Structures are given as C-alpha cells and as structure tokens.
C-alpha cells in the first residue's frame with residue numbers, strides 16, 4: 001500500500017513538472033516571436049519619408065519587397081523611421 005502511495009506521488013510530480021515545462025516552452029515561443037521586432041510606432045515609422053536621401057528602400061534593415069528586419073508589419077520602400085541606417089553599397 002505504501003508503494004502505491006509513493007507511486008501516485010511520483011506520478012503527480014512528473015505531471016506537474018511536465019506541465020510546467022510545456023507552459024514555459026509555449027511562453028518562450030510566444031515571447032520570442034512577439035519581441036523579435038519593434039512596433040512601427042515605437043520607432044516613429046512613416047510610410048512616406050520626409051528625408052530626401054533616406055528611406056526604407058536604401059536602409060540596411062529593409063527586406064524586399066515590403067518588410068524590415070527590425071520593425072514589425074508591412075514596410076513601404078518609400079517609408080522611414082528613426083533607426084534608419086544606410087545600406088552597404
């Protein structure tokens with residue numbers, strides 16, 4: 001009888017640890033995808049640049065046709081934000 005009780009405690013422990021591991025892994029996966037890029041408002045992104053020689057199309061972070069390595073969402077090649085940096089020539 002004692003052995004069965006110990007067995008049940010072990011099963012509960014394994015279930016608790018396993019459940020915690022699954023929840024932690026899911027949380028890390030969500031956090032990883034959510035924090036990968038910054039929101040457009042956070043870097044003052046605008047769809048049309050007011051800087052004559054600086055726009056997303058000539059930024060090091062721009063990914064054709066309409067994305068950015070650093071900023072979330074659809075990015076226009078004519079756009080601009082405060083973390084613009086020149087693309088290597």
Ligand code: SF4
Nearest residue numbers: 056059061062068081
């Ligand atoms: S200026 Fe550069 S960093 Fe900013 S949104 Fe455009 S491509 Fe991304």
